[in-house]
Amino acid sequence: MADRNEIIMIGPKNKTALRESFGSWLFLSPALIAVLLFLILPAGYVAYISLFQSTIVNPTNRYIGLANYGSLLRSASFGNAMIHTIVFAIGVTIVVVSMGLALAVQLDKNLRGTRAFRVIFFLPYVFPLVSSGLAFMWLLQPQYGLLDSLLTRLGLPAVNWLGNVHTALLMVIAVTIWEYLGFYMLIFLGGLQAVDVNIKEAAAVDGATNRTIFWRVVIPSISPSLFFALVISVVQAFQAFDQIYIMTQGGPVTATTTLTYYIYTQGFQFFNMGKASAVAVLLLILLTGLTFLQFLLGKKWVVIDN
Amino acid sequence: MVLKDKKLSYHGTDRSLLARQGTRGKSRVRAIAVGGSVIMGSVILAGCGTSSPTPSASSKVVTVTFWDGLTGALGNQLQAMVTSFNKTHPNIHVVATYEGSYAGGGAEQEKLLAAIQAHNVPDIAQIEVHSVPVFASVGALMPLTSFVNKSPTDQPQSFVPGMTVSTQYQGTTYAIPFNRSVELIYYNKAMFAAAHLTNPPNTWQQLVQDAKVLTHGTGTTKVFGFSPVADWWPWESAVWSGGGHILSPNLNQAEFDKPAALSVLSMEKALQQNGYGLVESGPEKFSLTTESFITQRVAMDEDSSANIAYVGNQVGTKFPWGTVMMPKDVTRAVPPGGADIAIMEGIPKATAQAAWKFIEWWTSTPQTIRWSEATGYLPLKKAALTDPAYQTFVQQHPQEQAALEEIRYQHQPPASPHYLGVLGYVEIQLSAIFSNNVPVSTAMHQAAQQANTILQAQ
Numbered sequence: 001m002a003d004r005n006e007i008i009m010i011g012p013k014n015k016t017a018l019r020e021s022f023g024s025w026l027f028l029s030p031a032l033i034a035v036l037l038f039l040i041l042p043a044g045y046v047a048y049i050s051l052f053q054s055t056i057v058n059p060t061n062r063y064i065g066l067a068n069y070g071s072l073l074r075s076a077s078f079g080n081a082m083i084h085t086i087v088f089a090i091g092v093t094i095v096v097v098s099m100g101l102a103l104a105v106q107l108d109k110n111l112r113g114t115r116a117f118r119v120i121f122f123l124p125y126v127f128p129l130v131s132s133g134l135a136f137m138w139l140l141q142p143q144y145g146l147l148d149s150l151l152t153r154l155g156l157p158a159v160n161w162l163g164n165v166h167t168a169l170l171m172v173i174a175v176t177i178w179e180y181l182g183f184y185m186l187i188f189l190g191g192l193q194a195v196d197v198n199i200k201e202a203a204a205v206d207g208a209t210n211r212t213i214f215w216r217v218v219i220p221s222i223s224p225s226l227f228f229a230l231v232i233s234v235v236q237a238f239q240a241f242d243q244i245y246i247m248t249q250g251g252p253v254t255a256t257t258t259l260t261y262y263i264y265t266q267g268f269q270f271f272n273m274g275k276a277s278a279v280a281v282l283l284l285i286l287l288t289g290l291t292f293l294q295f296l297l298g299k300k301w302v303v304i305d306n
Numbered sequence: 307m308v309l310k311d312k313k314l315s316y317h318g319t320d321r322s323l324l325a326r327q328g329t330r331g332k333s334r335v336r337a338i339a340v341g342g343s344v345i346m347g348s349v350i351l352a353g354c355g356t357s358s359p360t361p362s363a364s365s366k367v368v369t370v371t372f373w374d375g376l377t378g379a380l381g382n383q384l385q386a387m388v389t390s391f392n393k394t395h396p397n398i399h400v401v402a403t404y405e406g407s408y409a410g411g412g413a414e415q416e417k418l419l420a421a422i423q424a425h426n427v428p429d430i431a432q433i434e435v436h437s438v439p440v441f442a443s444v445g446a447l448m449p450l451t452s453f454v455n456k457s458p459t460d461q462p463q464s465f466v467p468g469m470t471v472s473t474q475y476q477g478t479t480y481a482i483p484f485n486r487s488v489e490l491i492y493y494n495k496a497m498f499a500a501a502h503l504t505n506p507p508n509t510w511q512q513l514v515q516d517a518k519v520l521t522h523g524t525g526t527t528k529v530f531g532f533s534p535v536a537d538w539w540p541w542e543s544a545v546w547s548g549g550g551h552i553l554s555p556n557l558n559q560a561e562f563d564k565p566a567a568l569s570v571l572s573m574e575k576a577l578q579q580n581g582y583g584l585v586e587s588g589p590e591k592f593s594l595t596t597e598s599f600i601t602q603r604v605a606m607d608e609d610s611s612a613n614i615a616y617v618g619n620q621v622g623t624k625f626p627w628g629t630v631m632m633p634k635d636v637t638r639a640v641p642p643g644g645a646d647i648a649i650m651e652g653i654p655k656a657t658a659q660a661a662w663k664f665i666e667w668w669t670s671t672p673q674t675i676r677w678s679e680a681t682g683y684l685p686l687k688k689a690a691l692t693d694p695a696y697q698t699f700v701q702q703h704p705q706e707q708a709a710l711e712e713i714r715y716q717h718q719p720p721a722s723p724h725y726l727g728v729l730g731y732v733e734i735q736l737s738a739i740f741s742n743n744v745p746v747s748t749a750m751h752q753a754a755q756q757a758n759t760i761l762q763a764q
Contacts, residue, residue, distance in 0.1 A: 251589070
């Protein structure tokens with residue numbers, strides 16, 4: 001079988017195939033050109049810049065090989081940003097996936113007011129993160145903010161939520177969860193509604209409890225949705241920038257400096273495009289690795305229904 | 307980095323915190339949009355070159371593109387003045403566009419960097435005073451010496467003494483003062499009277515004593531004696547006032563971790579630790595400090611002179627207040643604030659000449675008075691100070707007096723191309739001192755070590 005395919009590949013029919021596929025390539029070309037121009041070429045250029053020591057106006061001032069990577073891996077600030085990113089990603093992913101699923105399960109029961117709740121939970125996702133960040137910044141403001149004025153009314157001390165190194169990252173995580181929860185709820189809801197009722201009923205007839213049905217029938221059925229949610233949530237968390245830029249600018253101290261914000265400070269505060277690019281390349285490698293790992297592990301638990 | 311006086315607007319406009327934050331958010335969205343179009347534009351225009359008006363055709367209108375960093379009422383005032391210039395100069399058309407904040411790390415500066423790399427720069431731009439050496443050192447700014455030498459009005463001695471400290475790099479003039487401010491101590495006269503204090507502080511020692519006396523109350527009604535701002539702008543003054551230096555004379559070594567450089571900072575930290583000082587944190591720390599003064603949570607605070615009009619509007623007749631120069635310790639020294647204007651290198655000669663005409667017009671005595679009265683920024687020219695109209699204005703706004711006196715104490719910030727990076731590290735450690743209780747010497751030593759890595763990189 002394989003041999004025959006190979007013969008076809010190098011045979012004269014190949015030209016015909018090429019001619020036939022030309023139309024497809026033509027239709028694909030606008031997208032391919034866009035991907036090439038705005039994704040692959042810039043990414044390649046970033047990798048190239050990462051090998052140079054930069055000046056403010058000349059990113060490729062002096063070739064220094066992998067020195068940017070070396071200094072990054074030795075620097076405490078990079079390690080710090082990495083830890084914040086991991087905490088951020090774990091915090092956001094665990095909550096949006098588990099709460100998103102829990103909400104979806106409730107909304108899937110077709111109770112009264114389900115539609116209204118669906119809209120309410122999804123609404124934050126419609127707002128740009130910039131405006132959500134601003135709104136939360138206002139709510140968390142220590143002098144006039146709603147949260148602290150409630151706390152002081154209850155006789156509790158006001159907390160400078162975004163100005164305190166112990167709470168700032170938590171608050172940024174909270175806003176991110178608030179923003180994305182509805183999105184994940186919707187993904188799970190889609191998955192839940194596609195679960196075959198017959199299987200559930202068959203399990204019930206066989207005497208399975210609701211809990212068993214959920215873990216043995218529902219979860220495997222929606223595992224592709226779960227997998228998708230996990231991958232996207234981790235990628236999204238690693239790319240978080242807007243809410244940090246708006247709410248904390250990476251501070252106090254560097255408590256909310258994640259990898260993407262670190263790239264920004266290296267590039268635009270320290271004008272070190274070489275180093276910023278090196279961080280970007282490391283981020284790309286890390287995300288590719290993580291996603292690959294997720295796919296690898298996914299094979300063990302994601303049920304793909306053929 | 308924190309925005310200083312640039313997002314302030316004056317005279318009855320909506321200056322609520324939310325409105326300002328809204329503007330910030332918007333400017334970021336715009337920054338992304340415009341940033342994208344800058345890149346796109348530079349790709350498209352790469353082969354086209356700059357449309358250059360021919361110098362011989364004097365009847366032709368020369369267009370001067372101007373990137374500014376002022377929004378709200380300040381931006382409106384800028385536009386109004388550009389319009390009057392265009393009306394009175396039919397051969398020149400200045401097009402001023404708001405590009406986001408001009409502060410270090412602000413959108414205007416980021417776009418300018420992208421534009422320089424793409425060889426598609428505007429003709430003139432507002433440059434934050436600390437960034438002039440950064441841009442000049444890489445050849446992005448046109449040397450203005452020949453313009454200045456030939457100018458009937460803009461000779462260095464025509465400016466208020468101290469005003470041009472930020473405009474030179476290695477002895478050459480690269481920028482002209484544009485919208486300038488200094489930091490001051492604002493004080494609540496009613497609280498001073500209640501504490502039987504007759505004069506505002508003149509030295510840091512006096513300020514510390516006064517802050518203790520002025521502090522009273524507990525819980526939500528507590529009044530703090532002083533509110534310093536954990537920001538690099540007042541920090542520069544703290545280092546110099548104590549007799550310290552920020553960088554070594556050859557600019558390749560950080561010296562701000564030496565004892566003299568830490569004395570004022572340590573006094574501020576002690577005030578906070580002992581409950582006499584309120585230190586705000588987060589991106590809005592400047593606005594929060596201003597609000598604390600207005601709402602009488604603090605008796606004294608550090609703020610920009612560009613905020614006098616705003617504070618005046620907000621306080622109204624609620625309490626009498628005044629301003630005083632930044633205190634001295636070993637000496638009195640303050641950094642410049644606000645922005646200068648520069649002509650970008652590589653633009654056509656005729657455009658540069660037209661741009662210079664605009665700069666001369668802007669800095670002329672009548673225009674600088676008009677700008678100062680409308681916005682609260684400092685008048686640039688000596689002649690303005692003796693102008694009867696401006697003197698009347700100062701009589702009506704006595705808080706301006708301290709700012710005018712302080713202009714001559716302006717000190718040139720280190721003219722290192724890496725200085726903004728140095729300030730970035732300082733800013734992080736200031737936050738560590740005041741938000742995370744890291745000892746002053748430990749934090750500043752760390753910032754100095756980090757600064758040295760970029761100062762000694764080349």
